[in-house]
Amino acid sequence: MYDLIVIGAGPAGYVGAEHAARMGKKVLLLERDRLGGTCLNCGCIPTKSFLNSAKLYAHARHSEAFGVRVKEVEFDYGVMQARTQKIQETLRNGIAGMMKRHKVEVLSGEAVCLDPNRVEVAGKVYQGSHLLIATGSRPIAPPIPGLADNPRVVDSTGILARPELAEHLLVIGGGVIGIEFASFYSLLGRKVTVIEMLPKICGALDSDLSSILQRKLESRGCAIHLNAKVEKLEGGKVHFTDASGKAVVLEADLVLSAAGRRANLEGFGLENLNLARTRAALTVNEQAQTSVHNVYAAGDLTGRVQLAHFASRQAIVAVHNMFGVKDICREEAIPGVIYGDPELAGVGLSEAQAKERGGKYRVVKMPLAASGRFLAETEGERGLVKAVLGERDEVIGLHVAGSYASEMIGAAALMIELELRASDVQEVVFPHPTVAEIMKEVMFS
Amino acid sequence: MYDLIVIGAGPAGYVGAEHAARMGKKVLLLERDRLGGTCLNCGCIPTKSFLNSAKLYAHARHSEAFGVRVKEVEFDYGVMQARTQKIQETLRNGIAGMMKRHKVEVLSGEAVCLDPNRVEVAGKVYQGSHLLIATGSRPIAPPIPGLADNPRVVDSTGILARPELAEHLLVIGGGVIGIEFASFYSLLGRKVTVIEMLPKICGALDSDLSSILQRKLESRGCAIHLNAKVEKLEGGKVHFTDASGKAVVLEADLVLSAAGRRANLEGFGLENLNLARTRAALTVNEQAQTSVHNVYAAGDLTGRVQLAHFASRQAIVAVHNMFGVKDICREEAIPGVIYGDPELAGVGLSEAQAKERGGKYRVVKMPLAASGRFLAETEGERGLVKAVLGERDEVIGLHVAGSYASEMIGAAALMIELELRASDVQEVVFPHPTVAEIMKEVMFS
Secondary structure, three states: OEOEEEEOOOOOHHHHHHHHHHOOOOEEEEEOOOOOHHHHHHOHHHHHHHHHHHHHHHHHHOOHHHOEEEEEEEEOHHHHHHHHHHHHHHHHHHHHHHHHHOOOEEEEOOEEEEEOOEEEEOOEEEEEOOEEEOOOEEEOOOOOOOOOOOOOEEOHHHHHHOOOOOOEEEEEOOOHHHHHHHHHHHHOOOEEEEEOOOOOOOOOOOHHHHHHHHHHHHHOOOEEEOOOEEEEEEOOEEEEEOOOOOEEEEEOOEEEEOOOEEEOOOOOOHHHHOOOEOOOOEOOOOOOEOOOOOEEEOOHHHOOOOOHHHHHHHHHHHHHHHOOOOOOOOOOOOOEEEOOOOOEEEEEOOHHHHHHHOOOOEEEEEEHHHOHHHHHHOOOOOOEEEEEEOOOOEEEEEEEEOOOHHHHHHHHHHHHHOOOEHHHHHHOOOOOOOOOOHHHHHHHO | OEOEEEEOOOOOHHHHHHHHHHOOOOEEEEEOOOOOHHHHHHOHHHHHHHHHHHHHHHHHHOOHHHOEEEEEEEEOHHHHHHHHHHHHHHHHHHHHHHHHHOOOEEEEOOEEEEEOOEEEEOOEEEEEOOEEEOOOEEEOOOOOOOOOOOOOEEOHHHHHHOOOOOOEEEEEOOOHHHHHHHHHHHHOOOEEEEEOOOOOOOOOOOHHHHHHHHHHHHHOOOEEEOOOEEEEEEOOEEEEEOOOOOEEEEEOOEEEEOOOEEEOOOOOOHHHHOOOEOOOOEOOOOOOEOOOOOEEEOOHHHOOOOOHHHHHHHHHHHHHHHOOOOOOOOOOOOOEEEOOOOOEEEEEOOHHHHHHHOOOOEEEEEEHHHOHHHHHHOOOOOOEEEEEEOOOOEEEEEEEEOOOHHHHHHHHHHHHHOOOEHHHHHHOOOOOOOOOOHHHHHHHO
16 A cells, blocks of 8 residues: 555656655656656757757857857767767666655556556556656647648657758747757758747747747748648648738648647546546646545646646645645746747746736836846847836746846746745845846846 | 945946936946946956856867867957957946936046045045945955066956966966966966965855866866965966975966955045044945945945945945935845856855854755756766755755856845745746756755
């Protein structure tokens, strides 16, 4: 009898398992594939490794302004891939070691829930007083004629598995995933086309940020079609209607389908648990509890914020609540990052979201060119910090486009989580010269 | 009649002047040299520009592991210098523009205080109801025989003015300034020797951090002598006693004297104000007020934390208090950064300081190799995050060695400023994968 059986060993599952074990609980972690889930095996981690290599390549080519002259810069995608796989293996071993250290039992195999206390794996039944469902999500295959079973089409998992880069990559969907791959390819000098249905790229990220990255991508030759609808595919030929209503056909040697991700709600015997759900997600409350009292769920399948760091937090909230520690999962202060060049990072409400929500708010902005470090380290780059302040002048959104955005946004998450006002942030001392200090400077505006 | 006369336009003076002007005050800003003070003209900014170029050079040379092959990497110090001067000019123009926008009058010339309400510049007397003294500091010339007037010896200002890099740089003093120049030279492949009196480099920065940078410098061929005392100089020949008591002579073509900085207390007619002072600094209270009620002081000459960001904060505190807004200048949460490769950043108490202070505390550490991003972006690098927690488990120190340390430490300053406990930080969501998220992970240890 386990205190907790966890189904799925991604950023929700393994973090939840570890946390319960730290609390002294007996934990079983089940995974049908590899430890680390989408994030480690075909998501955040490999893309960051590839983007880092691509940035090194692009920077090596453009260092002359900084007094560094380089002859003949080449990249070797095979080396990048081998290195990425090595990192992934190191991290998987890290998770396995952590589970062992905390005495979490890890079992490989397809889990089938029989009822809220019993899970079967490979013919054997395991009993647990609590379940944590963390089965994650998978790429959506949009219902575009000619897309399914098209050998020229890959999803975010498939593109990582290809041994070579395409000469011309066409990306369907200009959200986070599509734009990170577009950034990677265009940093390496490949031809890229992005087709996005909405009037902007980068999903819900503040439009001042996404437009900075869009212009930068375009300056590298990446073609971005907004308000455009893909009609059908014929092999590598993509037929779409552009913003003006014109029918356009483009041919690419690789098409990345990046139209979003869908919760993994099928299989795992979830139907035996009678859990409340919508069409797209398992229903959980703020405590990460499903409609069945001893069954919790965390991560992408709960249909909240589809980000690894949210999944981990939600799993800890689940574990806390199942074992008597009150905790709730707030969604106001979950940062989002696009690891392009420049990086975009935001947390809290975008300007558009604040407007839509109604009520009083104000927006303050500063170009990153006001930062001595940004000036010292970039050449001809645009960058921006933008804060959205609520009616008591409390920080309700903070958004950064520019170098280090991903690493500095944690401070902004703290500001929102702690409901700091602009005047509180003014008193915090950030080191000079950093780009991060602009998050404070903007509060004086 | 001005509401405020500010003497010195460095990070204390120009920030104080701007802030008072934002509060609707009539402000006169006096500067005998250039706007921006030491930080902009011969300190933080030029060194960051040079270090950035040197890092680009070193990274271009060592990108092969990341799948980027580069032939023949060269650097051009002349280009680095010209670029740095351009950035400095841009930033000086930025300050001038900001002063104009806020209607701060700026006057160039040597200020002489006649009394606490009158300052003379070039024969003309200006009246102010308040004074803010922000005259800064200058490099100390240590009393080592043969050091003064030695053409082979420069200080941190002099080294930046030289048109060429030396082949062998010997640095006297392994504090922040000495180590940044040692990093710059050794990243560019030049021979560097550091001689430090204390048993560690990097001043008061936590020793786990400084030892990581020390080993990295040594791996690049930089020789570091700790517990060593320079006895005398004969031209470029430096005679010193090493840790074992042995007399050693080394010859360098350039010697950087980096033995600290001394408050600018002479001149400016400060003697006419009868301000309380020690031998080394002007005495101010937490409100940045001197012993004369309408005279305030901020920055290096107050002998507190000799860092630009502290100076700016102290100047704002001064302005607040002189115009009726209560504010105090805390020193617990002032971050310090060394922009080496790797970067070091710390805020609050080091482990040694916590031990010395007495009382209960505990230390938690994690290698940065636990971060997926750190693994993805570095090759064979060591990195560390280290937190010092007080008796209620509140964060009293946080220290990072590794990439992005400078940009992520702002979040740690917030933790200390707001007296967060480890359990509070556990609830904050940092984006994944970032290096910064390790500041949260370590709180679970």
